[in-house]
Amino acid sequence: MNNKRGGIREGAGRKLKYNEPTKTVRVPISKVIEIKDYLNKADSQCLNDVALITSVQPSTYMQIPLAAEKIAAGFPSPAQDYVDKTLDMNEHLISNEATTFIVKVASLSMRDAGIEIDDELVVDRSLEAKHEDIVIALIDNDFTVKRLMIEGDYHWLKAENPDCSDIHLRDGQEMVIWGVVTYVIKPFRKRK
Secondary structure, three states: OOOOOOOOOOOOOOOOOOOOOOOOOOOOHHHHHHHHHHHHHHHHHOOOOEEEEEEOOOOOOOEEEEEOOOOOOOOOOOOOOOEEEEEEHHHHHOOOHHHEEEEEEOOOOOHHHOOOOOOEEEEEOOOOOOOOOEEEEEEOOEEEEEEEEEEOOEEEEEOOOOOOOOEOOOOOOOEEEEEEEEEEEOOOOOOO
8 A cells, every 4th residue: 555645744843933942841721821922922022032141351362363355255366375464353343342242142033134043242332223223122121132223203123034023112111222233253163
């Protein structure tokens, strides 16, 4: 008998909803609906996408060789075999060390802007946020990273992932722009 059912099918199976592993927990039956509502609300806004905030301690000083010429991303060209100057990463990434922090990302709400889980963001709290800046915002005691949209006196936060909702403040909600993202630090090769 030739059974045409079963096997692997494109798009079949459970869908990854939270962009991270999940864990089964026991909850009181009376709280199931409340917890599901909370998860659906949190998931649609993609809040809590900041895993860790660390202050910058620029106590180290390291000179990194800086090639004299730019490198084309297209066809290779003959490169020169010398270095013209060096670059200090503290000076390159940090304008104001007292107001600069490193923020570790915990969600994919900004995936289409090139920001992914475990990327580190250089955030400067001294900068004034402008239209379309990527910012760290504090809403209802949760940190989020989103693109700030300013339309006249109206401010809202845009997610750069179609699976996450934009954030438009409801009555009584307050948004505090905690800092402006100036750089994204991400590895292209994992360390062993």
